Amino acid sequence: MKDILKLSIGMLKQGLDKEEILRLINEKLELDHDYNDGTILGSMCTEPLEFGREVYLKYLSKNLGDPGLFPGTATLEKEIVSELGQLFGEQNIIGTLTTGGSEANLIAMRIAKKLHPNIEKPEVVAPESAHISFDKAADLLDIKLRKARLLNNYEVDLTHYKELINENTCGVIGVAGTTSLGLIDPIEEIGNFIKERNIFFHVDAAFGGFVLPFLKYLKYNIKLWDFSVKEVNSITADPHKMGLGLIPTGGFFVRNSQILNKTGFEIPYLAGGNFKHFHIVGTRPGGTVIAFWAIMKYLGLDGFIDVVKRCMENTHFLARKVAEINGIKLAAQPKMNVVGITTENGDSICKIDEELRKKKWMLGKFEDLNLIRVVVMPHVKKEHLAFFIEDLKKISKKLQIS
Ligand code: 0PR
DSSP states (O other): OHHHHHHHTTSOSSOOOHHHHHHHHHHHHTTSOOGGGTOBOSOSOOOOOHHHHHHHHHSTTOBTTSTTTOHHHHHHHHHHHHHHHHHTTOSSOEEEEESSHHHHHHHHHHHHHHTOTTOSSOEEEEETTSOHHHHHHHHHHTOEEEEEOBOTTSSBOHHHHHHHOOTTEEEEEEEBSOTTTOOBOOHHHHHHHHTTSOOEEEEEOTTGGGTHHHHHHTTOOOOOOSTTSTTOOEEEOOTTTTTOOOSSOEEEEESOTHHHHHHOBOOTTOTTOOOOBOOSOSSOBSHHHHHHHHHHHHHHHHHHHHHHHHHHHHHHHHHHHHHHSTTEEESSOOSSSEEEEEESSOOOSHHHHHHHHHTTOBOEEEGGGTEEEEEOOTTOOHHHHHHHHHHHHHHHHHHHHO
């Protein structure tokens, strides 16, 4: 009895008025960082497109966990998947929007295992630069994740990668836009190596999926990474990163439509009827899907190209300036709008990160690679980067003298 009373103490007996509630929320949210002030330099998320936000608010009760109740919403999802499939080099693919890249990668790992019921101790090979979601998936699915080491230039050591593939390998992973540096794995070479070997090949383009296709239109020289490599079976690409979608909107795309039949889950009792699905979650947002459909229609190819073009201009500006500062250097020449910064003499980057944080700059820090990461998202403007560079210059100078 005492415990029940204790539990109810936190909840108000009578509700407050809306104004007071909003005031309380705003007070708490003062603590949050704001994309628009330019200090968030280490995030792969950004402000969603305003029109997407408006659309989302209209339709946020739609639930694609029961698509039979919302067949119209499900149709919009199919249209998104079909258009993105073409953008990723294939007609007639299937797929689905997810809660993010982690769920999409988990789905891919599950499929790799499911398609190989005869492998008793399944293994998946991935580069060391693969996102943490693969470790999570391996843990959940009881798959052994074998990681290929990186070379000094942070690219995967392909010889080691190939050595890790054996008769227990049910899947291989390539990354098109690594989390730390935005680098692209040699997808074509991996494809060639596993040709005719019945190994599921998944490409994680959670970040790169909404950058690389547009870079191609901007005449960047991009190596093949998508369904145009015939051995690639599935791709992760997330609208809530460079697609300006709402959080959460990830994406999973698969070439062979039979895979859903072979590996999909079923929920027989749903009000709208039974549909096979890939998802780990049950109830899932329809509003974010409709919003992304609207974003795609609103921006069109030209709009997405423009977003990426501006991010790349700022990326080049930052990269040029970093290269001029004594004591630090680019970890790698940026392939997309991700810039890694490391020390020239191999000293730890942590001190610089600490000093930058004191000045409110929020970056990603990859201690194992000794680099800090700036993701030049659409909310990061040239003037923010100019301020950042001034601080970086001062900090680098100060640390060299001390
Ligand atoms: N694959 C890659 C290549 C990723 O970079 C990420 C996330 C994922 C998969 C997983 O995607 P979800 O986070 O949608 O599940 N990359 C970012 C990272 O870890 C996620 C992120 C976003 C981190 C915003 C911080 C942040 O402020 O860096």
